[in-house]
Amino acid sequence: MLYVVLIGALLIFWLVGVDRPKLKLEFKDGELIKHKGNLPPAFGHSCKEIAHKNPFSGTVKVYMTRAGAKLKFSKGIPNKIQQRIRNVFPHQGFKSHGKKKA
Template sequence: MLYVIAAAAVLILWLVAFDRPALKLVFKDGLLDKSKGNVPHAFGQNCKEIARKTPFSGTVKVYMTRSGAKMTFSKSIPHKIQQRIRNVFPHQGFRSNGKKRA
């Protein structure tokens, strides 16, 4: 019985503690350094173009929620660049995990 409780505690800790974005982009000095996840081609090209025109460093993460995709940015990315990246994000390409209420 104790092993079941221990296994459940480990499972809950793993689900809560680890960061699991659907998409992660890491920029360094105006270049796309790393990408993790399925990056839509047009979105990747647009992000590279934004970074080339106005160099910045930071991380962009996309999480899937019930209502759709949620984007988070590191604090080192200026707000104007965050808005430009939000504007080119393909919301139709990322489907929500849950059902939407009408």
């Protein structure tokens, strides 16, 4: 009986505690060093261009919510760069899985 409770607790911890972004981009000194997930080619090219013109280090994560995609930036990325990445993000390429909030 105790093992059932432990398995349930581990399952709940995994569902809540594990970070599962749809897309993760890692930048270091103005270069895209690693990406995990489906990276649209135009978005990847735009991000590389932004990073090349204004070098920065940090991570960009894309999470899917009911309302659509949500971008999350690490603290190492300046606000101006964050806005430029938001401007080139293809919201149509990332479909939401739920109903849109009205």
